[in-house]
Structures are given as structure tokens and as C-alpha cells.
Amino acid sequence: MNVNYLPCEIKITQQASTLVLALLGDWVLDANAPSLQPLLDQMLKGSSIQRVIFSTKNLGHWDSLLMTDLIRVIDQGHHQGIEVDTSTLPEGIQGLLKLVYTVPERLDAKRIDAKRHWLEWIGDGALAVIKEATTLCTFVGETALSLWALLLGKARFRRIDLWINIQDCGPSAVPIITLISFLIGLILAFVGALQLALFGAQIYIADMVGLGMTREMGGFMAAIIMSGRTGAAFAAQLGTMQVNSEIDALKTMGFKPMEFLVLPRILALILIMPMLCLYADLMGIIGGSLVTVGFFDVSFLEYFNRTADAVHLKDLMVGVTKCSVFGILIALSGCMRGMQCGRSASAVGKAATSAVVTCIVFIVIADSTMTLICNRIGI
Amino acid sequence: MSSVCLSIKNMTMAYGDFVIQRDLDFTINRSDIFIIMGGSGCGKSTLLMHLIGLQSPVKGQVFYGTESLWEADINVRQRILRRTGVLFQSGALLSSMTLAENIALPLSQHTKLGAMRIRNIVSYKLALVGLAGFEDYYPSEISGGMQKRAGLARAMALDPEILYFDEPSAGLDPISAKLLDDLIRSLRDNLGSTIVMVTHELASIFAIGTNSVFLDAETKTMIAGGSPKLLLAESTDPKVIRFLTRGEMEKHNSHNTTIQGHNAL
Numbered sequence: 316m317n318v319n320y321l322p323c324e325i326k327i328t329q330q331a332s333t334l335v336l337a338l339l340g341d342w343v344l345d346a347n348a349p350s351l352q353p354l355l356d357q358m359l360k361g362s363s364i365q366r367v368i369f370s371t372k373n374l375g376h377w378d379s380l381l382m383t384d385l386i387r388v389i390d391q392g393h394h395q396g397i398e399v400d401t402s403t404l405p406e407g408i409q410g411l412l413k414l415v416y417t418v419p420e421r422l423d424a425k426r427i428d429a430k431r432h433w434l435e436w437i438g439d440g441a442l443a444v445i446k447e448a449t450t451l452c453t454f455v456g457e458t459a460l461s462l463w464a465l466l467l468g469k470a471r472f473r474r475i476d477l478w479i480n481i482q483d484c485g486p487s488a489v490p491i492i493t494l495i496s497f498l499i500g501l502i503l504a505f506v507g508a509l510q511l512a513l514f515g516a517q518i519y520i521a522d523m524v525g526l527g528m529t530r531e532m533g534g535f536m537a538a539i540i541m542s543g544r545t546g547a548a549f550a551a552q553l554g555t556m557q558v559n560s561e562i563d564a565l566k567t568m569g570f571k572p573m574e575f576l577v578l579p580r581i582l583a584l585i586l587i588m589p590m591l592c593l594y595a596d597l598m599g600i601i602g603g604s605l606v607t608v609g610f611f612d613v614s615f616l617e618y619f620n621r622t623a624d625a626v627h628l629k630d631l632m633v634g635v636t637k638c639s640v641f642g643i644l645i646a647l648s649g650c651m652r653g654m655q656c657g658r659s660a661s662a663v664g665k666a667a668t669s670a671v672v673t674c675i676v677f678i679v680i681a682d683s684t685m686t687l688i689c690n691r692i693g694i
Numbered sequence: 695m696s697s698v699c700l701s702i703k704n705m706t707m708a709y710g711d712f713v714i715q716r717d718l719d720f721t722i723n724r725s726d727i728f729i730i731m732g733g734s735g736c737g738k739s740t741l742l743m744h745l746i747g748l749q750s751p752v753k754g755q756v757f758y759g760t761e762s763l764w765e766a767d768i769n770v771r772q773r774i775l776r777r778t779g780v781l782f783q784s785g786a787l788l789s790s791m792t793l794a795e796n797i798a799l800p801l802s803q804h805t806k807l808g809a810m811r812i813r814n815i816v817s818y819k820l821a822l823v824g825l826a827g828f829e830d831y832y833p834s835e836i837s838g839g840m841q842k843r844a845g846l847a848r849a850m851a852l853d854p855e856i857l858y859f860d861e862p863s864a865g866l867d868p869i870s871a872k873l874l875d876d877l878i879r880s881l882r883d884n885l886g887s888t889i890v891m892v893t894h895e896l897a898s899i900f901a902i903g904t905n906s907v908f909l910d911a912e913t914k915t916m917i918a919g920g921s922p923k924l925l926l927a928e929s930t931d932p933k934v935i936r937f938l939t940r941g942e943m944e945k946h947n948s949h950n951t952t953i954q955g956h957n958a959l
Contacts, residue, residue: 327862342854344805344807344853345805345806347809361696374753378853379815379818379819380811381819383811383814383815383817383818386814386817386818387814406884407883407884407885407886408882408884410880410883411822411884411885414821414824414881414884415818415822415826416821416881417824418821418824418825418826419826420821420826421826421827421828422827423827447876490915501948567742607866657834658834659789659790659832659833660789660790661789661833662789662792662834
């Protein structure tokens with residue numbers, strides 16, 4: 316395959332008003348093509364030139380390189396009103412040129428990046444926010460309707476899908492939840508202990524870890540993990556179904572995608588999140604106890620008694636309630652981004668990304684709001 | 695012009711223990727429009743995968759000229775495959791890139807051409823397939839037929855000697871399919887490339903095919919080959935005739951053939 320190509324050249328000779336372009340050598344992509352600019356300039360100034368013809372006696376191999384240069388010459392001739400005679404070119408080239416010029420360039424297809432006024436940017440931004448809010452409200456509304464249908468016993472979805480989703484969201488997530496909550500408990504204990512030990516109040520580490528995990532961190536961390544793990548998965552699954560027209564197929568078969576696809580996912584998360592929250596609380600407390608017992612001279616028994624004294628049922632309930640709300644938010648934003656997904660591979664990526672971002676934003680907002688409410692009403 | 699371009703020697707294809715096709719033995723000549731045909735599930739697309747280096751045969755060889763594709767080391771294989779272009783069934787354009795970027799991708803990776811030159815080549819290739827001016831469009835913004843033509847422009851980016859097509863006319867209306875056939879033929883005529891096409895579109899097969907191989911799912915091997923028109927006129931194999939006449943030949947043929955045909959199923 317290592318053919319020795321001859322260098323390509325173009326020889327220009329002018330005979331009266333005719334320009335003769337002699338093409339020499341092999342015009343292939345790897346070759347060093349001579350610059351066309353002098354020729355194009357000559358065609359520009361030379362009002363004396365009325366015709367361009369080609370001589371291809373010494374032309375060897377040719378490919379796209381020659382074609383693109385020929386097109387430039389022909390286009391230049393077209394602009395300057397110079398006749399370019401292609402009839403002496405090899406048949407193959409003539410055939411290709413014919414193909415190139417059969418379909419005229421769609422000028423309206425060209426994209427022009429018009430400069431936009433800054434007011435326009437702001438306006439578009441505002442419109443996008445409104446549109447986003449509308450889709451969110453619509454989606455929440457549709458979800459509520461399908462939940463209502465579920466209560467009336469009219470919602471149609473496969474029970475097995477619910478179980479599969481529960482399996483995916485719950486048991487399969489246990490290892491990562493274990494690891495993260497355990498470490499969070501450990502870190503909470505360490506950070507607090509260093510301060511409390513100054514006053515010899517190590518035993519209060521139990522209070523801090525217990526309350527911190529049950530009221531706030533357990534549910535919060537579980538929710539953050541689940542938004543990355545499950546929210547993104549929902550968006551990617553539904554998005555891919557959108558790309559493959561599977562959702563359209565379900566619609567034509569008379570299923571409501573909201574009931575058939577979204578409902579089992581939301582139900583699964585609503586059922587599983589409180590359990591994951593309780594489990595994360597437990598892991599955090601165990602993590603905290605290991606630090607306290609290991610480094611700060613407190614016995615296991617003391618630690619657990621202290622925790623039992625400090626943490627009340629209402630603290631657990633606050634944490635679990637929050638986590639259930641997070642679960643609904645995760646399922647909603649994951650499914651919403653998936654259902655809105657465009658029809659290409661990059662759209663699926665975008666859907667998964669924006670699902671996680673939406674989840675986390677919602678979780679943080681909801682958490683602050685609920686903490687504030689609990690604080691005000693004194694729970 | 696009938697030098698051998700590609701030859702398949704005694705090849706067996708399989709997924710694990712499941713044999714798809716065995717004892718495939720045929721050659722593709724330069725400037726052929728070679729059709730790989732057969733019923734659904736007979737291994738046409740799998741054969742294509744073996745030819746374009748995506749899947750290796752269990753047994754046998756694929757020769758590009760005199761070089762064996764699967765015995766060569768990875769660098770040689772890539773050099774061989776650089777001379778080929780593939781149009782996948784749905785175009786397989788990268789959705790995150792514009793048409794121009796899609797076509798420029800192989801050019802910027804495999805050649806040392808400058809940006810200006812690449813832009814000219816991209817415009818030329820798009821003009822060849824009738825998409826001049828659509829450089830800045832994303833694949834999702836154009837129709838399926840246009841995506842397919844853009845995929846063809848990308849397959850041709852490096853001026854390949856062999857162009858592979860997987861079901862080029864699938865999903866196109868008859869007129870677009872005919873235009874694509876004409877385009878394929880005039881590219882072959884003008885560029886002198888060899889075309890290898892997987893298809894079961896009878897209209898295309900008869901309109902542009904110059905040589906072919908017929909794969910049978912049941913006996914798991916090739917049962918016929920040669921020019922499709924000759925095949926229709928001369929073949930005595932009921933399966934081939936049934937395929938090439940959409941099963942309508944049975945009505946005219948003797949009762950005997952019909953029985954054979956059914957047994958064959």
C-alpha cells in the first residue's frame with residue numbers, strides 16, 4: 316500500500332483570454348498541495364481572462380484534495396463571470412462535479428450566529444424559568460393524578476416492575492449507604508469530640524451523634540446518595556426508552572407512561588427511603604460509638620444509654636419524614652428529566668446530569684425549609 | 695478491472711458455541727457492487743462485522759488484497775481498515791457533534807490536513823450527498839434520510855477504496871431509496887471504489903448489484919452467488935428463487951417446487 320506518489324503541481328499558462336491549468340502529479344490527501352491563492356487572485360483581477368480550461372495529460376492519482384481545489388476554482392469562476400470548462404477533466408471527476416452541483420446549496424440552512432442584545436438574554440432566561448416551572452407543575456400534577464388513580468385502584472402497571480424497582484432502590488443500595496453513613500457518624504464524632512474533650516464532656520458525643528444522625532444527617536446523606544444512584548438511573552432509563560420510541564409504543568398500546576413507568580418508581584422510593592433512613596441512622600450511631608469508645612474513654616454501655624436518653628421518638632420521626640419527602644423529590648426529578656429527554660445519546664447524558672442537579676437542589680431547599688419549620692414549631 | 699479486492703476463505707462465524715455461518719468462501723472484485731443477501735437472521739450483518747474488523751472469525755480468513763485482516767497485528771489491521779468506510783444502518787452519527795464535526799473527525803485524526811482544507815473537504819463531501827449548507831446542523835435536527843446521507847459523507851471522508859453499507863435503504867421511501875442507489879452507483883463509477891452492501895431490498899439488489907452472495911439461515915452456509923440478475927434467471931435453488939421473487943414464483947412453478955419450498959422452510 317506504500318505507493319510512491321509524485322508531488323502535485325499546477326502550471327498556469329495564459330493564452331490570450333484563456334487560462335490553461337495543467338495538473339501534474341498525484342493529487343492525494345497526503346500530498347503537499349500548492350497554494351491556490353495566486354490563481355484565484357489572477358482570476359479576480361484579470362478581466363482579460365474569460366475562460367479557464369484544464370490539461371490533465373500528466374495527472375496521476377487524485378482524490379478529495381483535487382476535488383476541493385477544483386470546486387474552489389469553479390466557484391471563483393462563477394463569482395467573477397469566468398467560464399470554467401471542465402469537459403477535459405477525467406470522466407470520474409466530471410461525474411463527481413455533477414453530483415456536487417445537482418443539489419444547490421441550501422442558503423437558508425446556514426446558521427449565522429447573530430449577536431444578541433443583553434436584554435434578549437435576560438428575557439430568554441426568564442422565559443426559560445417560566446417554562447421550566449410550568450413543566451414541573453404539570454409533571455407534579457400528572458403524578459398526583461396517577462397516585463389518585465392508584466388509590467381508586469385504576470392505575471395500570473405491572474406489579475413486578477414495582478418489586479424490581481424496590482430491589483434496585485433498596486437492598487442494592489445498602490452497601491454504599493452503610494459505608495457513607497458509617498463514615499459520617501465517625502466524622503461527626505471526631506469533630507465534636509475534639510471540642511467536647513476540652514471540657515471533659517466526652518459523654519455528650521453520644522447526644523451529638525445521635526441527634527445529628529437521626530434528625531439531619533442520616534436522611535440527608537441517604538437522599539444525596541440516592542439522588543446520584545437512583546435519580547440518575549431513572550433519568551437514564553426513561554431517557555433511553557424515549558430515544559428508542561418505547562414510551563411512544565406504550566402510549567399506542569393504551570398505557571399511560573405516568574402510571575406504567577413513573578408510578579412504580581415513585582412508589583418504590585417512597586416505600587424504601589424511610590427504611591434506608593433508619594438504617595443510615597443506625598450505621599452513623601455505630602460509627603460514632605466506635606470513635607468514642609476507642610479514643611475517648613467511654614464504655615459501650617454508657618454510650619448507648621446516653622444515646623437512648625438523648626434521642627426521642629420524635630427525633631426519629633422528624634428524620635424519617637424528611638427522608639420520605641426527599642424520596643418523593645428524587646423520584647419526581649429523576650422521572651421528570653427522563654420523560655423530558657430528547658432523542659439522542661447526548662440528550663440522555665444531559666437528562667441524567669440535570670436529574671442529579673435538580674434532585675440535590677430540591678433536597679437542599681426542602682431540607683432547609685423543613686428544618687426551619689421544625690425549629691419554629693419547636694419539634 | 696476485475697482484480698481481487700477482498701477474499702473470504704473458508705470462514706466460520708459463531709457466537710460462543712452457536713454457529714451463525716460456516717464454510718464461507720467468496721471473493722469480491724475491485725469496483726464490484728457486491729450484495730450480501732439472505733433472509734432475516736441469517737448472519738448478513740454479522741458477516742459485515744467480520745469484514746470491517748469488529749468481530750473476529752472462529753475459523754478462516756479475510757484477505758484484503760494479499761493481507762490477512764485477522765492475522766495481522768493491530769497496527770496493520772488499522773492501516774487496512776483506514777482504506778474502508780462504513781455506513782451503519784441508522785447513520786451512527788455522533789449526536790453531540792454537528793455534521794461538519796462528524797465528517798471532520800476521521801480527517802483530523804488520520805491526516806495532517808489543515809483546518810481550512812478539512813473545512814473544504816467537509817463541504818465537498820456534504821455537497822456530494824446533496825446536503826450542501828447543512829454543516830452546522832446536529833444529527834437530531836435533520837430527517838432520517840438526511841442522516842443516512844450524512845453518514846455516507848462521513849464514511850467517504852477518507853476516500854476509502856471499499857465502502858460498506860448496512861441496509862442503506864432501510865427506513866427510506868422508495869424515491870429516496872432509489873436516489874441513494876443512484877448515488878451509490880455514481881460514486882462507484884466516479885471514484886472507482888468497491889461497494890459491499892448488506893440488503894434485502896430487492897429493487898436495490900437488481901438495480902445496482904453486480905455480484906452477490908446468498909446466505910441461508912437453515913443450512914448455515916452460502917447457497918448461491920453471482921450477479922443477482924443471472925441468479926434470478928438461472929438459479930435452480932427454490933430458496934434463492936423464493937427470496938428473489940418474494941415467494942411469488944411458486945404460483946407459476948410446478949407443484950413440486952412449492953412442496954420443496956415449504957419443506958425448506
